[in-house]
Amino acid sequence: MSPPSASTDHQIRTIDVDGQKYFVSLRVGYDGVEYIGRLMFTEASTEISYQDHGSVPGTSVQDAVRKTQAFSEGDLIQRCYRALSEKRRFGKLRRATDQMIDKIRYINRVAVTLEKGLVDQESGKAELNQAQAELLVIVRSLRLHAGVEDEPDQIP
Secondary structure (H helix, E strand, O other): OOOOEEEEEEEEEEEEEEOOOEEEHHHEEEOOEEEEEEEEEEEOOOOEEOOOOOOOEEOOOHHHHHHHOOOOOOHHHHHHHHHOOOOOOOHHHHHHHHHHHHHHHHHHHHHHHHHHHOOOHHHHHHHHHHHHHHHHHHHHHHHHHOOOOOOOHHHO
């Protein structure tokens, strides 16, 4: 049995907030106990994404997505306002850091399942090598994003 992937993204819908169009998606990851979804609001004109700090828990990826799709337009707008209020200055660095942490968690899950014998040694080691290579790409990108602020007119 292979461990769940680090995270998956699911398109939910598009909403309008204060005259701006936002693409709403749900990033779902597994924390070892349950599936946790985080809403992402991507402004259509700038492609800058803002993450809601609230979560959408589920017993499966499909459960978290179903719960999110059931949110009303008003619920999504409120969550978008909450995400926009974060006003991160270094959005790209934050997203790269989040990806790095997700990848580290994934590597740990693969290593634990490998140690417990839930996956065969060869495929488990191949997954670890692939995840490590992906982590290195993320780490190398940090230097490109460090100290680079989002454009002032792109910060809500």
